[in-house]
Amino acid sequence: MSEPILTLSDVVVAFDALRAVDGVSMTVPRGQRRAIIGPNGAGKTTLFNAIAGMLPPTGGRIAFDGHDVTRLPPHRRAQLGVSRTFQITNLFPRLSVQDNMVLALRGRSPRKFSLFGTPDVDSAEAQQIAGALDAVRIAARADVAVRDLSYGEQRQLEIALSLVTAPRLLLLDEPAAGLSPSERSMVAGIIRSLDRDITVVLIEHDMDLALGLVDLVTCMFEGRVLVEQPPDEIRRNKQVQEVYLGRPRHA
Structure with a gap:
């Protein structure tokens, strides 16, 4: 074992x-x-x-x-x-899928205080975000506002938020x-x-x-x-x- x-x-x-x-x-x-x-x-x-x-x-x-x-x-x-999802979706509906992912990634990063203002995603972060969105099959929806996703897509996004922090x-x-x-x-x-x-x-x-x-x-x-x-x-x-x-x- x-x-x-x-x-x-x-x-x-x-x-x-x-x-x-x-x-x-x-x-x-x-x-x-x-x-x-x-x-x-x-x-x-x-x-x-x-x-x-x-x-x-x-x-x-x-x-x-x-x-x-x-x-x-x-x-x-x-x-x-350790990462977890919840029974009820816990997302920022007015932000895009990409911005939700940036928030999740920066929350565990030394750059977390750069959340204020326009997020400047470096190449490593972009790769992490793209990989997580691809894993949950919503990479094509990165620029869509969360409120415009179906409920199923929102659940997929929640898994992506958990995966992006490796x-x-x-x-x-x-x-x-x-x-x-x-x-x-x-x-x-x-x-x-x-x-x-x-x-x-x-x-x-x-x-x-x-x-x-x-x-x-x-x-x-x-x-x-x-x-x-x-x-x-x-x-x-x-x-x-x-x-x-x-x-x-x-x-």
Whole structure:
């Protein structure tokens, strides 16, 4: 097995008496595609927020690439190579696709204060931006205002924003949410084509989509890890069927 890039040890995230994440331990090898699934309220997004630094764990330890990042804020984790998308698009609608990409790239650059005024993109930055837009198949839309993109294209742009900073760990929070079947297929193709230098952990409610993209599945229930198995075994797992899909009416 590859050396782990992400290790969670007994991670707890509590809100008063409620343990939204209740002692989760998980090891993600470099280059792996991992899905985190489970019913609403299982703690998936809270766990994502803890990994990304949006919520400090109440207990436990999070390590990224050998660094203890348990108490690091999101921008420090981003500097180490952690990037994430959100369930709801988080874009600047009046700006062009290109300008959104410049903002994302400069946010982690010593040139971040050059955001004010007309952005002057150097050749290296232009290459990074073009590569990320090409990876998500919207390079031809670089000069279009974000508000004029379709919803599916906006989701593609969000992935590009995460890729432009050359992450080593990409956290995708429901990347296909709200998309049509053809758009879902497009997003699946984008994720499938990502270089294995990028480790991908995703939350996705569409079971067929998620299981078709990953090497291993972590199923959560009531803040805990219920089971970790490859996709084919998850499909047949009775516990997963009961907690994720619901018990049959005749059972």
